[in-house]
Amino acid sequence: MATSPLTMLVNPNAFFGRNPTEWEALRIPALIMLAAAVVAGAMAYLTTGLVARIMPADVQAYQGVMLIAGTASALIFTFLIWAVWAAVFFVISLAFQGKGSFRRTLAVTGYGYLPMVIGNLLSLALLWVALPGIRVTPVSGMDPGEIQAVTTALMHQPALLLAGLLGIIFLLWAANIWIFGIRYARGLSLRHAAITVGIPVGLFILMTVWNLGVFT
């Protein structure tokens, strides 16, 4: 029972508290990250389509290129960010004399992405329903200020705000898994593990909330 990734979702302490050899393999985390990458690619496809609609008519001619570029970027960046999160956790944990391989940290980080896959699937469904109904006004030219203003207005759309909120909720869930995972992957106390994960995740949430324009 404790070996199931589903157990990890509700009781990460038991899941990662086992012998690390039972979970440090990267096969399952990689599969989780692949799923995350596919969902992120689909979300990127939808949002790029929306952004393309605000572009001037001559730019909209390249909508196909924009969609491919946006989707491919999301796929690649998901794997890149996996490594970045793991690296950040690894480096911060050094301050607490953390031990354990980077491979284990990478595995923990990958497992922790599972809640975000679920959250992103919900966001994807929300965007799928809401985006076609959003009325956008194309910008008149390539003025960066105008594009920024229109994009900001777009981001304030309730559906996009809600998708962002869903992302934060499921990131908190992921952070909870990461804390217990890092604790065992790097041999830290629960408090140090919480700090190791809490600092970057907290900063990321602040940045996300700022980007959503909640403070503006």
Place this chain on the structure above:
Amino acid sequence: MKTAAVLLLLVIALGMLCIPVTAQDTGPRLVVSEYRLDPGVLMRDDVGVLTVRLTNSGSEPATINSARLNGVEIQVRQNPYTDSLPIGPGDTLTFTYPVRTEATDGLYYVKFTVDYREGGMLRYSIPVEVDSTPLRILVETPDFVTQGTKGTYRVVVGNPRPNDATAITVIPEGEGFLITPSSSFIGTLEPDAQSSILFTVVPLRQSFIRFRVNYKNGINAHTATVTLPLDPSENRFTPDLALTNIRVTAGAGYLRIAGNVSNVGLSEARAVTLTTGGEATPADPFRVFTAGIIEPDSSRQFEVTFRAPSPVSVVPVLIAYKDAEGTAYADSLDVQFDRDTLAQQATEPSRFITLLVWMLVIVVAALIIYTWRKG
């Protein structure tokens, strides 16, 4: 003796007056055996044809030098018989003359004069009657002339003339009403006869209705008309629909107009349907809303769904219904809306989704608390 001689002369003179019109006692005897005017009675400005038949009832043939017709009030338009014409004993010749009159009503005479070679002259007066009395038209109207409601008009055409009127047609004329039939044919009316035609009229507004009766007297076309005011009263017993409590909301890919449709008239509205018109394109699920029958003083909720291009912010709601007699009515109401607000609504998450998000927050929070207690 003298008195007896005078009486004898008088008897002889009277006897001579009683003898038929003849050229002379022996030889050819020409008499007007028949004459006929078509039409039998002329109207003012009419053209007629007078036919005279001349018979030689004597034992000798005669040669006619000329046969003329003359009149004062009755003008003879042509006198073509100026060449010699032989007529044998027992034979009959026919002479036709076109005549015309501008005279007022009365009895006039034309004089038929025959000059023939055997030394005689025949003069014969023929009466011609002029009567310009037109056909009479009587219209029986319905008791109530109500706007939008059928009414039956009975048009009675009578012939007070002394001769037949032919080719009689009745044609209704005017605007502001619907009428059936558009015309009616009566044909020939004998003197003092009448015929009636029924017309069904639906008045649409205040106007006039004219019944034109075209007929012929011989070859002459005449017209008689009667004009009636058409002053329909407002139909107080028609259904009258009003839209209230209008709300415009946005759905997934369409806009929705919802509200109440109320019958504020005094009779039931049937086959009530609502849809959108103008630049709006009706869209599923309610391209057309069928409200069915709505009784007076009752209302029914409705909703119509549509799509409209971006600049459009006013959409007419079209209402169609019928009264108990099947008369169709149509009405429309312009509904205004703010597209930006609606666009916002369209993308706004529903209460269900908001509730779901809060449930997720609680679940995730509970999970975190659970794992920390376990840890």
